[in-house]
Amino acid sequence: MNIYYFTGTGNSIAICRELQKNFEDAKFTSIASFAGRTEIGDDSDVVGFVVPTYYMDIPEIVRDFVSRLRLRPDAYVFAVIHYGLAYGRAFHSLNGVLETGGCKLSLGWGIALPDNSIVFKTALAKQPAMHSEMTGTVSELAAAVSDRRSVPLPGRNSAIMGLNSRMGAFMFRKVIGVDRKRVTEVCTHCGLCSDVCPVNNVTVSEDNVVFGDNCAECFACIHWCPQRAVRFGLLKLTDKSKYTNPVVSAADVISQNEALSNIRGTP
Ligand SMILES: Cc1cc2nc3c(=O)[nH]c(=O)nc-3n(C[C@H](O)[C@H](O)[C@H](O)COP(=O)(O)O)c2cc1C
Ligand code: SF4
Ligand code: SF4
Helix, strand or coil: CEEEECCCCCHHHHHHHHHHHHCCCCEEEEHHHHCCCCCEEECCCEEEEEEECECCECCHHHHHHHHHEEECCCCEEEEEEEECCCCCCHHHHHHHHHHHCCCCCCEEEEEECCCCCCCCCCCHHHHHHHHHHHHHHHHHHHHHHHCCCCCCCCCCCCHHHHHHHHHHHHHHHHHHCCCCEEECCCCCCCCHHHHHCCCCCEEEECCEEEECCCCCCCCHHHHHCCCCCEEECCECCCCCCCCCCCCCCHHHHHHHHCCCCCCCCCC
16 A cells, blocks of 8 residues: 655644554655656555645645556545645545546545644644544544445535635735745744755755745745744744644654655654
8 A cells, every 4th residue: 555645734644644553564655755756656556645735625736746646547546635624626636637547536535633824723722632533533544445445525626616726825825925935034044944845945044045936835834943934925923823733743744855755753
């Protein structure tokens, strides 16, 4: 079994660790570690994805990766898509990309976890229950995968859903200003924002921090900065909006950049 994941603030890694308890032989591979490869072959009989929702859809980096992934037509494919509020058309989008490659998504599993989008915050008091419910729901998912269960995909894929998704992305990027990244004077040039960036989009020097135009929108740089020095346009962290998964470290997130890395670190 091969499981592909993508993360910014660690929720995907926490889910993968729970899956690992159920599937000891599963191999976990970071989607970010495939940057630059044109086509990726995988002939396993079971393939899984663990990815977040962005703008009621799958992240662009995930869409791009899956479009380059060549799977067996008879592979059993499942996906865990986690979200703060709503996953919208994410499962149907993923299935669409798989179908273009001659496969399909047999099982889609949504898991609610704290929202890292800063705009939409998950109350701190609710977060511990969400984390512990996640472990229970992953056990149910593992049973469904073991049975090779196939069920109708959650969510909908209508023209309105597509429009909502595009409008949400526009609001975040251009109005709220996720495209306008900078750091404030409290930055100590420690380099962590560059290290956690899954797509090498941040360059830190002694007197500067420069963001490129290849952002995967994972929000790792803003949440992991120890000084809270990163700003995305109007967005800045507060005690209520700062979030990283409590069982995941910055080192775990950094490891997803390493070629074909597995999930590591101590839960
Ligand atoms: C740019 C961006 C867009 C997001 N859009 C949504 C969304 O449309 N719906 C939702 O429920 N959560 C959304 N989220 C929240 C994440 O899907 C959620 O917090 C996820 O568990 C984070 O995963 P990670 O910790 O593995 O990075 C968004 C987060 C980001 C950074
Ligand atoms: S992580 Fe924060 S303090 Fe460190 S270099 Fe980046 S912006 Fe500056
Ligand atoms: S620049 Fe920040 S938000 Fe963009 S991909 Fe890198 S870490 Fe994620």
